[in-house]
Amino acid sequence: xxxxxxxxxxxxxxxxxxxxxxxxxxxxxxxxxxxxxxxxxxxxxxxxxxxxxxxxxxxxxxxxxxxxxxxxxxxxxxxxxxxxxxxxxxxxxxxxxxxxxxxxxxxxxxxxxxxxxxxxxxxxxxxxxxxxxxxxxxxxxxxxxxxxxxxxxxxxxxxxxxxxxxxxxxxxxxxxxxxxxxxxxxxxxxxxxxxxxxxx
Ligand code: BEZ
Numbered sequence: 790x791x792x793x794x795x796x797x798x799x800x801x802x803x804x805x806x807x808x809x810x811x812x813x814x815x816x817x818x819x820x821x822x823x824x825x826x827x828x829x830x831x832x833x834x835x836x837x838x839x840x841x842x843x844x845x846x847x848x849x850x851x852x853x854x855x856x857x858x859x860x861x862x863x864x865x866x867x868x869x870x871x872x873x874x875x876x877x878x879x880x881x882x883x884x885x886x887x888x889x890x891x892x893x894x895x896x897x898x899x900x901x902x903x904x905x906x907x908x909x910x911x912x913x914x915x916x917x918x919x920x921x922x923x924x925x926x927x928x929x930x931x932x933x934x935x936x937x938x939x940x941x942x943x944x945x946x947x948x949x950x951x952x953x954x955x956x957x958x959x960x961x962x963x964x965x966x967x968x969x970x971x972x973x974x975x976x977x978x979x980x981x982x983x984x985x986x987x988x989x
Contacts, residue, residue: 790818790845791819791845792804792818792843792846793822796989797956799950799952803946804845804859805986806949809981809982824840833846873939883943884942886943890921891949894958900917925967929967936970940980
């Protein structure tokens with residue numbers, strides 16, 4: 790299987806960490822490509838007409854996207870436990886929360902990268918940060934049980950999201966005011982899967 794990816798993409802990181810965590814990283818060849826919302830670049834649009842990453846080619850079900858579809862596939866194909874059936878909907882909800890943090894953070898990046906300075910909207914960028922910060926606050930106050938539960942897709946997604954905040958939005962200092970998340974992030978960042986995929 791070939792995974793179209795980009796080392797900066799938190800969604801692609803989530804998928805690659807998924808392959809690592811089910812011991813199937815050797816089943817996939819990672820191909821790094823470059824594109825953005827207004828120019829699909831070398832992302833294979835014949836495989837994914839949305840021109841988005843990650844896109845997984847060569848599965849028994851053909852080409853798969855987006856990250857949630859791919860991680861569900863990885864879990865079933867490799868007999869993993871990324872989506873524990875005992876806690877399935879809570880896991881999927883927390884995955885959606887982490888994916889939403891990634892979405893907002895990537896939109897902030899592209900607002901600055903793709904639009905000329907005079908067209909950038911501070912209100913809009915700050916609005917994305919409000920969503921992120923509110924989600925981090927909710928995790929900090931309510932997620933003790935979640936953070937301490939066995940490592941699953943929601944933890945992978947959250948680790949990828951927080952790693953992306955460090956990578957692209959370190960000026961926002963997400964760790965300040967979120968000590969439990971900070972400690973959790975430090976701990977899971979030591980996992981071989983997270984070390985191998987750290988964006989730089
Ligand atoms: C980035 O450079 O921040 C980025 C690249 C690919 C996908 C998402 C974000």
